[in-house]
Amino acid sequence: MSEAVISGIGVVSPLGIGATAFWDALCSGRTAIAEIRRFDPGPTPPRLAAEVHEIPARDVLPAPLVRRMDRVSQMIGVAAVLAVRDACLGRSAPGDDLAVVVGSALGNLSEAAQFLERVFTKGPSLASPMLFPNLVMNAPASQVATALGWRGPNLTVSAGEISGESALDVAIDLLRRGRARAVVVAAGEELSAVVFRALRDFRHLSPRRRGRERSIPFDVEANGPVLGEGAAAVVVETPESATRRGARVHATIERVIRFQLAVKNPHVWPAPGAAREAGDLPILSADLVFSGADSSPERDALELTLLARMVPADPPVYSLAGAVGSHAAQGLTTLSTAALALSSGRLPPVVGLEQPRPEFPFHFPKEALSGSWASGLVLGVARGGAGMAIEITREARRP
């Protein structure tokens, strides 16, 4: 039984704003990874990231809101409103049964660091009352509700690297429970100096201690992720609701599956052995697979080991990380990519990939592919071993 349909997509990405611009750039094989411009990354690598240089917040969101919105809220807000417009669900709709669910792993840490720096150096009496409301992680969700006049449930969900997927899961539960007839689900993160510097200090980012700095998911030479930023949003509603209002359907969400790998340390990714030994993984089928692999050897190996167990056939496997870098709440950007691939019959190339890991029986497309694919699988795993798989199909099912 299908869970819900996707009737709207909105994307704010380093490759472009809006689903069409994002998709065209992705299919052309471009990468947005370049030297960081927003802050000084320091004299030695890492110095790269995929940045969103202009957020068209003033074109999309009400001006009085934009003045007070931080960068994370602007990216999530623009993505959400674009998705709602795409779904033809505007401000005119009565908002009591329309919900907002946002996925975020870290939130607005750049302004949190700025706020704290002022407290540390100038004392608490000079802390900014204007900045503080933006520091709560649910600020973007509230801004979206205010922009749209949506007064249904308003939730922000955090689950590390599967924050976007978890937000979608919560949204579908809201539909099932009759708490909303449609939900805009959005997820995103910003590139902040404070997170970049922490991950650099941890030696988590490419190039770690070897090779060139680059994002090459699935490659034998992968040596750490390159950070990205951005947001994506989807409008989900029940198949009945979409049919009733004659909405165009991008894709049907067939199942959202959660699984948990055995871990001793909840703060890191489990080793691939945990995926090999897991006794109760779901067996899934899909014509295309969209992985959260981020060009870190540990996460690439974990996701591919999982896929080898969960997907018996050997479908093309794709990752966004070479094109737009990676951030913790990228799951909905990946889901949007999957929906666009099925509806357009095109699969973008895995940018940057040169030597695919030979031990996995998958096809990693170095060139864009065309085909008529009916189903896609979005996979994500978080530190702590929580995983999610989302099965989608191209055809809108009739209820």
Added chain:
Amino acid sequence: MRRVVITGIGSWNGFGAGVPAFLDALRAGACAIGPMTVFSTEGFRTHRAAVAPAADVGGWVSAPLEFRLSRSDRMAVAAAREAWLASGIAEAGLASERIGVVMGGTTGGMPEAEDILRRRQSGELERMPVRGLVAMPVCSTADVLAAVFGCRGPRFTVVTACSSSANSLGLAADLVQEGRAEALLAGGTDAHCKMTYAGFNALQALDPDVCRPFDRRRAGLSLGEGAAMFVLEEERHARRRGADVLAEFAGYGTSADAYHMTAPDPEGRGAVAAMRRALAEARLAPEAIDYVNAHGTGTPQNDPIETRAIKAVFGAHARRLAVSSTKSQTGHCLGAAGAIEILATVLALRHGFLPPTVNLEEPDPECDLDYVPRLARARDLRTAVSNSYGFGGNNTSVVLKAYS
């Protein structure tokens, strides 16, 4: 239809460790708000807060993991341990993937991260150390609980500011009702951090003295910290295994003001919608409710708006039911507040008393309901509502019923 019951509770807050200490304090009308001792308050508008004791979780957590836990994690593990043991869920023979973890919080391991940031900015640290930052994301407490208690079911963290853990419990109950889990560890945790303290201070939202909800002299909230944890369970499952059922989680309603980031809708429309949605889900008429545990922050804005919302929902019955703010006792525990207040409400139902609004001495004419001032009262209760509201215009109400 699957019903959801509470079979385990655990508490950690300004009144100390454990449910018995919290119950005694609620009945005695005690106030945990005292000197702020977690960090220096020089330059702040107030020097008060409700401070929880440090939680020792040794024995339940491996030494390497304990080394990395945040203050917030530790309080949650301690409260979860109490709830877990009291529920007997570990002996129920449930598959681990049928037990989920849903948490609410706001700042996670921010207190530890603040210290690192300060030392890094001052040049005292050359690099940011992994320890102290791995536990920074607010979702990491749920990951820790899942690992410690072996829960492999659905897991996520809800962040809706001061209503976070009321929503975590509501969404956890949804998972049980939808059959996606048989039981869950759910609740909230939040520890004092400078960012929040300085932020509320900058907004002039802190009472320089102690908070006085519904009092005409109220001047803001008093911050607190703590954790409250629950084992939520499917009712037939709990009954079959002979669990001691503490209360029924009967209804959950949530709404957005869609109005302003910090100011509540002056008409309280979102608060009204949340209460009505929760009552409808519990299939209870407003007249069937005996007690409302109010959000009751003690800020000039919240208390009259919440009072008006209660009157709008309950009509003439608003004059008969009892309303109180246990934030006057625990302080405002932010992401943990919803869970702590739902716990206070469960204890009120279970032990037959109305928790008081302490420090309420001069009623505000705009706040003219029975707020149970100063002293607890013995009262048999069948049903109660707990309200939680948050920055950004989040409104959440939960309906609890005595179990029979």
